[in-house]
Amino acid sequence: MSDAILRPRRSVLYMPGANERALEKAKSLPADALILDLEDAVAPEAKAEARMRVAAAAASGEYGYREVTIRVNGPGTEWHADDLRAAAEAGPDAVVVPKVDSAQTVRDVERALEAAGAPDHTAVWAMVETPRAMLDARAVAAAGERLTVLVMGTNDLAKELHAEHVPGRAPLLTGLSLALLAARESGKVILDGVYNDVKNPEGFEAECVQGRQFGFDGKTLIHPSQVEPCNRVFAPSTEQIARSRKIIDAFDEATREGRGVVTVDGRLIENLHVEDARRILALAEALAGRA
Numbered sequence: 267m268s269d270a271i272l273r274p275r276r277s278v279l280y281m282p283g284a285n286e287r288a289l290e291k292a293k294s295l296p297a298d299a300l301i302l303d304l305e306d307a308v309a310p311e312a313k314a315e316a317r318m319r320v321a322a323a324a325a326s327g328e329y330g331y332r333e334v335t336i337r338v339n340g341p342g343t344e345w346h347a348d349d350l351r352a353a354a355e356a357g358p359d360a361v362v363v364p365k366v367d368s369a370q371t372v373r374d375v376e377r378a379l380e381a382a383g384a385p386d387h388t389a390v391w392a393m394v395e396t397p398r399a400m401l402d403a404r405a406v407a408a409a410g411e412r413l414t415v416l417v418m419g420t421n422d423l424a425k426e427l428h429a430e431h432v433p434g435r436a437p438l439l440t441g442l443s444l445a446l447l448a449a450r451e452s453g454k455v456i457l458d459g460v461y462n463d464v465k466n467p468e469g470f471e472a473e474c475v476q477g478r479q480f481g482f483d484g485k486t487l488i489h490p491s492q493v494e495p496c497n498r499v500f501a502p503s504t505e506q507i508a509r510s511r512k513i514i515d516a517f518d519e520a521t522r523e524g525r526g527v528v529t530v531d532g533r534l535i536e537n538l539h540v541e542d543a544r545r546i547l548a549l550a551e552a553l554a555g556r557a
């Protein structure tokens with residue numbers, strides 16, 4: 267498993283790029299990653315100033331272990347090219363590109379970043395949030411050299427579908443599944459979309475659990491109060507860690523004795539379970555010392 271895949275991204279917090287207070291506050295929040303936003307959270311008249319603020323924040327080195335990314339305005343907007351240039355110069359961990367709906371968009375973004383001298387460590391995260399992106403998710407996920415993460419944009423997707431936001435997200439399940447299949451086929455990380463009702467902690471936690479059960483690596487967030495519950499839901503539990511150790515030990519012992527299968531607590535264990543147990547332990551190890 268590559269470092270890009272193993273890096274914890276349980277909680278990924280958006281913050282408006284024009285909001286100095288939020289940019290400052292994020293330095294003390296236990297989010298695994300931050301998306302400094304130039305797109306939806308910034309009014310047109312504030313775009314230029316937000317671009318400068320965000321570039322300075324990303325280049326500051328003041329966010330500790332947190333992965334720092336910049337969300338640029340989408341392809342086809344008047345701000346896109348300037349945002350990419352500023353992001354390339356700032357050299358964040360990643361550039362988040364909204365409304366990516368083709369492999370060509372990923373390649374165009376990468377070419378622009380190269381031309382602007384982006385450092386090698388700056389990855390591309392593609393937001394998939396349109397019907398076309400759902401239907402072409404496979405090609406998007408496989409495109410480019412820098413692409414490491416897909417990010418669900420469930421607000422835009424619901425809007426495009428004329429769907430309603432309902433508990434359980436039935437109208438979005440096809441899109442979520444297509445994007446997940448595409449991400450996993452290409453060995454990419456995938457993050458779930460945001461939960462808008464910041465005053466509904468029960469609904470938020472239920473959606474985190476649903477995202478984890480689906481297989482998402484983490485969830486994108488809009489408010490500091492969502493960080494702690496999200497970290498808890500997406501981290502391996504004490505029971506999962508203990509069980510993973512037990513599986514690996516039992517399988518190692520069986521292998522030494524020349525047996526290919528073994529049972530743990532009455533359940534059949536094969537090599538695929540061992541691989542999953544190793545993934546869980548690697549994530550737990552990567553999270554050591556984090557809230």
Ligand SMILES: CC(C)(COP(=O)(O)OP(=O)(O)OC[C@H]1O[C@@H](n2cnc3c(N)ncnc32)[C@H](O)[C@@H]1OP(=O)(O)O)[C@@H](O)C(=O)NCCC(=O)NCCSC(=O)C[C@H](O)C(=O)O
Nearest residue numbers: 280281282287288291303306307419420421422488489490
């Ligand atoms: C949703 C909010 C507008 C709420 O703001 P506010 O009413 O100010 O919240 P609070 O008073 O409860 O804030 C308490 C303190 O926390 C700080 N704060 C608030 N939000 C953030 C944040 N996101 N990051 C960091 N810090 C934050 C406040 O400054 C207060 O600090 P202090 O005064 O020191 O106590 C607001 O939360 C917000 O703007 N959230 C982000 C919205 C956003 O980024 N939206 C765009 C991304 S979502 C999206 O586009 C998804 C995708 O594209 C799709 O299609 O689905």
Ligand SMILES: [Mg+2]
Nearest residue numbers: 395419421422
């Ligand atoms: Mg969106």
